[in-house]
Amino acid sequence: MLEITPLHYSLLSAALFMIGVIGVLVRRNVIIIFMSIELILNAVNINLIALSDQLQDLAGQVFVVFVIAVAAAEAAVGLGIIIAFYRNKETVNIDEIQIMRW
Amino acid sequence: MESIWLIPLLPGIGAAINGLVGIRFFGKRLAGVLASFMMGWALWLSLVAFWELLGDEDRFHQVTVASWIPPIPLDTVDGIGSFSVDWSFTLDPLSAMMLLIVTGIGFLIHIYSIGYIEHEPRGGVARFFCYLNLFCFFMLTLVLGSNFLVMFVGWEGVGLCSYLLIGYWYQKKSASDAGKKAFIVNRIGDWGFVLGVFLVFFTFGTLDFRAVAEAASHMPVETAAVGFGVISAICLFLFIGATGKSAQIPLYVWLPDAMEGPTPVSALIHAATMVTAGVYMVCRNAVLFTHAPMVMEVVAIVGVLTALVAATIGLVQTDIKRVLAYSTVSQLGYMFLATGVGAFGAAAFHLMTHAFFKALLFLGSGSVIHGMNEEQDMRRMGGLRQYMPVTALTMAIGAVAIAGIPPFSGFFSKDEILFRTYLHHGVFVPDKVLWGLGVVTAMLTAFYMFRLINMTFFGAYRGPAWGHGAEDHGHDEDGHGHAWHGPHESPRWMTIPLVVLAVGAMLAGFVGVPIAFEAVWPWTATIEHFLHPSFVAEGAHAAEEAHHMSLLGELGLMAFSVLIALGGIWFAYRNYVERPEAAERLAESLAGPHRVLTNKYYVDELYDATVVRGTMGSAGGLWTVDRQVVDGAVNGTGWTTIAASWVSHVLDKYVVDGLVNLTAWLCGEASYAFRRAQTGLIQNYAFVTLLGVFAFVTWFLVAR
Numbered sequence: 015m016l017e018i019t020p021l022h023y024s025l026l027s028a029a030l031f032m033i034g035v036i037g038v039l040v041r042r043n044v045i046i047i048f049m050s051i052e053l054i055l056n057a058v059n060i061n062l063i064a065l066s067d068q069l070q071d072l073a074g075q076v077f078v079v080f081v082i083a084v085a086a087a088e089a090a091v092g093l094g095i096i097i098a099f100y101r102n103k104e105t106v107n108i109d110e111i112q113i114m115r116w
Numbered sequence: 117m118e119s120i121w122l123i124p125l126l127p128g129i130g131a132a133i134n135g136l137v138g139i140r141f142f143g144k145r146l147a148g149v150l151a152s153f154m155m156g157w158a159l160w161l162s163l164v165a166f167w168e169l170l171g172d173e174d175r176f177h178q179v180t181v182a183s184w185i186p187p188i189p190l191d192t193v194d195g196i197g198s199f200s201v202d203w204s205f206t207l208d209p210l211s212a213m214m215l216l217i218v219t220g221i222g223f224l225i226h227i228y229s230i231g232y233i234e235h236e237p238r239g240g241v242a243r244f245f246c247y248l249n250l251f252c253f254f255m256l257t258l259v260l261g262s263n264f265l266v267m268f269v270g271w272e273g274v275g276l277c278s279y280l281l282i283g284y285w286y287q288k289k290s291a292s293d294a295g296k297k298a299f300i301v302n303r304i305g306d307w308g309f310v311l312g313v314f315l316v317f318f319t320f321g322t323l324d325f326r327a328v329a330e331a332a333s334h335m336p337v338e339t340a341a342v343g344f345g346v347i348s349a350i351c352l353f354l355f356i357g358a359t360g361k362s363a364q365i366p367l368y369v370w371l372p373d374a375m376e377g378p379t380p381v382s383a384l385i386h387a388a389t390m391v392t393a394g395v396y397m398v399c400r401n402a403v404l405f406t407h408a409p410m411v412m413e414v415v416a417i418v419g420v421l422t423a424l425v426a427a428t429i430g431l432v433q434t435d436i437k438r439v440l441a442y443s444t445v446s447q448l449g450y451m452f453l454a455t456g457v458g459a460f461g462a463a464a465f466h467l468m469t470h471a472f473f474k475a476l477l478f479l480g481s482g483s484v485i486h487g488m489n490e491e492q493d494m495r496r497m498g499g500l501r502q503y504m505p506v507t508a509l510t511m512a513i514g515a516v517a518i519a520g521i522p523p524f525s526g527f528f529s530k531d532e533i534l535f536r537t538y539l540h541h542g543v544f545v546p547d548k549v550l551w552g553l554g555v556v557t558a559m560l561t562a563f564y565m566f567r568l569i570n571m572t573f574f575g576a577y578r579g580p581a582w583g584h585g586a587e588d589h590g591h592d593e594d595g596h597g598h599a600w601h602g603p604h605e606s607p608r609w610m611t612i613p614l615v616v617l618a619v620g621a622m623l624a625g626f627v628g629v630p631i632a633f634e635a636v637w638p639w640t641a642t643i644e645h646f647l648h649p650s651f652v653a654e655g656a657h658a659a660e661e662a663h664h665m666s667l668l669g670e671l672g673l674m675a676f677s678v679l680i681a682l683g684g685i686w687f688a689y690r691n692y693v694e695r696p697e698a699a700e701r702l703a704e705s706l707a708g709p710h711r712v713l714t715n716k717y718y719v720d721e722l723y724d725a726t727v728v729r730g731t732m733g734s735a736g737g738l739w740t741v742d743r744q745v746v747d748g749a750v751n752g753t754g755w756t757t758i759a760a761s762w763v764s765h766v767l768d769k770y771v772v773d774g775l776v777n778l779t780a781w782l783c784g785e786a787s788y789a790f791r792r793a794q795t796g797l798i799q800n801y802a803f804v805t806l807l808g809v810f811a812f813v814t815w816f817l818v819a820r
Contacts, residue, residue, distance in 0.1 A: 035806065108798060111797075112796030
C-alpha cells in the first residue's frame with residue numbers, strides 16, 4: 015500500500031493552491047472567486063497540518079484553527095459586501111466592478 | 117471824544133445781536149427797536165463828539181484802539197523809516213459832518229424801516245435790521261478811519277452790505293441779479309482804489325491820511341507844465357475807486373438796478389451815505405487832489421457828464437424809484453464837479469444837503485409805494501395828495517430843495533457849486549463849459565423832479581381800482597395779504613422821519629449861506645469855514661482862497677439859476693398837470709431821442725455786448741483749453757496706464773500662465789502612458805501581484 019508521505023500532502027496542497035489562484039484570476043463571478051479564495055486558504059491549512067504532524071509541533075494545528083476562524087469571519091464580511099453591492103448594481107460580475115479606476 | 121470808537125461799534129453790536137440771536141428769536145418790533153436804539157445811541161455819541169470838537173482849538177482828534185500792522189522797517193527816500201498801521205479813528209470837521217449824516221439819517225431810516233418792513237416774515241425783519249446795522253458799522257468805520265486801510269475795511273464792508281440789502285428779496289431773480297451787478301461793478305472800482313492805496317504806500321511809506329497830506333504838501337503841484345507824476349497817478353486810481361462806489365461814468369450802471377432793494381435801503385445806502393463815500397474819499401484826500409490839477413479836471417469832466425447823462429435818462433423813466441436813482445447819480449456828479457473845481461467844501465456841503473433831501477425823497481417814494489400796494493410805476497399813480505397828505509407835502513419840500521429854489525437847502529449847496537464852477541479856470545476845458553453843462557443839468561433836475569411830483573401827487577388818479585365796499589370794512593391791521601383799500605397814508609413810524617427830514621431839507625442850507633448875503637445874514641459860509649481844516653495839510657494853514665466876483669455878478673448868477681429851475685418846474689407843470697397829453701405828444705415828436713433815453717443810452721446793452729460777453733467768451737475759451745488740454749493730459753496719462761496694463765496683462769496671461777499651463781499639460785499628457793495600468797479590475801491587480809510574488813520567489817530561490 016502506498017505510504018502517504020509529506021510530499022503527497024505538499025503536492026495536494028500545491029494543486030489546490032493553483033486551482034484556487036487560477037480560479038481567482040480567471041473567473042468572473044465574485045462568489046466563485048470567493049470560493050477559490052477558500053480553496054487557497056484550505057491548501058495552506060493542509061500544508062500546515064501535514065508539517066505539524068511531521069514535525070510533531072502542535073503550533074501548526076493551532077494556527078490552522080485560527081485560519082479557519084478568520085476564513086469564516088472573512089466569508090461573512092465578504093458575502094455581506096457582495097449582497098450590498100448586488101443591491102446597488104444588480105450584478106456580481108467582476109468585470110463590471112471597476113469604478114475605482116482612473 | 118475819547119469814545120468815538122464806540123460809534124461804529126454800537127451798530128456793529130446791534131448787527132451781531134440781531135444776526136446771531138434775533139433772526140431766530142426776536143419779534144419784528146424788538147429787532148427794529150434794538151437796531152434803532154443802537155443807532156440812536158451812536159447818534160447821541162456823535163452829537164456829543166461834535167459838540168466837543170467845536171470846543172476844541174485843533175479841530176482834530178485821533179483815537180487809536182489797537183495796532184493792526186506792527187511797525188516794520190521800511191526803506192524810504194530819505195533813509196530808513198518804519199511803516200505801521202493802527203486801528204485808529206479820526207475826528208475832524210469832515211468826518212464829524214459825515215458822522216452826523218450817517219448816524220442822524222441812519223437813525224431816522226431805522227425808525228422808518230420799523231414801519232416799512234413790518235409785512236415781512238419775522239426772521240426776515242431781524243435779518244434786514246442786522247444788515248442795516250452792519251452797514252452803519254462799516255460806513256462809520258469808513259468815515260472815521262484815519263488811514264487808508266481802515267477806510268478800506270469800511271469801503272469793502274459797505275459794498276458787502278449793499279450787496280446783501282439789494283438782494284434782500286433774494287427769491288426775486290432781478291433783485292439777486294442787481295445785487296451781484298452792484299457787487300461786481302464795485303469790485304472794478306475797488307481795483308482802482310487798491311492800486312491807489314498801494315501807490316500811496318509805495319510813494320509815501322505811510323497810509324495815514326494826515327501824514328500823506330503833510331508829505332504831499334511838500335511836493336510840487338503837477339500842473340500840465342510839470343507833467344503827469346505819481347500824485348496824479350494816485351489820484352487817478354483813487355478816483356476810479358470813487359467812480360465805482362459813487363456811481364459815476366463809466367461805473368454808474370449798478371445804482372439804478374440797486375433800486376430792487378427795499379426802499380429804506382435805497383434811501384440810506386444808495387442815496388444818502390454809501391454812494392457819497394467816493395466824494396468823501398476825494399474830499400479826505402483833498403491835498404493830494406489839489407496837487408494833481410489834471411486829474412481834478414478829469415474828475416470835474418466825469419462829474420458833470422455823469423450829472424448831465426443821468427439827468428437826461430431821469431427825464432423819461434417811469435419807475436418812481438428809478439427817477440430818484442438817476443437823480444442820485446446826477447447829484448453825485450455835481451459833487452464830483454465841485455471837487456474837480458477845487459470846491460471841496462461845496463462838495464461836502466452838497467453831500468450833506470443831498471443826504472437830507474434825497475433820503476427824504478426816497479423815503480417819501482417808499483411811503484407812496486407802501487400806500488399803493490407795492491406799485492412803483494408812476495403812470496399808475498396820480499392825484500395821491502388827497503390820500504397821503506403828509507407824504508405829498510414832505511416830498512414836495514424835497515423836490516423844491518433838490519430843484520434849487522431858495523431858501524431850501526439844495527439852492528445853497530448847488531448854487532455854491534455852480535458859482536465855484538463859474539469861477540474855475542480849467543486845464544483843458546474852456547472856461548464856462550462845465551458851468552454851462554451844470555446849469556443845463558440844474559434845469560433838467562427841476563423838470564424831472566416836478567414831473568415825478570406831478571405824475572404822483574397831482575392830476576387824476578390812474579391806478580388800479582379798489583373795493584370801496586362795506587364787505588369787510590372790519591379792521592385790517594396791515595393792508596397786505598388782506599384786501600387793499602386803496603392808497604392810504606403810511607403809519608406814524610414812517611411819516612415822522614419824513615417830517616424830520618423835511619425840516620432838515622428846508623433848513624440845512626442855512627449853514628452855508630453864500631457870502632453875497634453877508635448884509636442880511638451874518639453867518640455866511642459857516643460850513644466851509646468849519647470844514648476848511650480838513651482840506652489842507654497840517655501846519656499849512658494857508659488862508660482860504662477868496663472867491664469873489666462882484667456882488668452884483670454873484671447875485672445875478674443866483675437869480676439866473678433860480679430862473680432856470682423855475683423854468684424846469686414850469687415846463688413840468690405845463691406838460692404833466694395842465695395838459696397831460698402834451699408830454700405824450702412831445703415824446704412822439706421826438707421819438708428817436710425818447711427811445712434812446714428810455715433805453716438809458718443802451719449802456720447796459722453796450723456793456724453786455726463788450727465786457728460781459730467778452731468775459732464770458734474768454735471764460736468759455738479758457739474752459740475749452742481746460743477741457744481739451746488739461747483734461748486731455750490727465751486723460752492721456754490714464755490711457756497710457758491702461759495701455760501699459762494691457763500689455764502687462766497679455767504677458768501675464770500668455771507667457772507666465774502659459775508656462776504654468778504647459779507644465780501641467782506635459783504632466784497630463786505623460787500620464788496617459790501610465791494610467792492604462794489602473795484598470796479597476798481586481799483580477800488584473802491580483803495577477804500582477806502574483807507575477808510579483810513569482811518574480812520575488814524566483815529571485816529569492818535562484819539568484820541567491
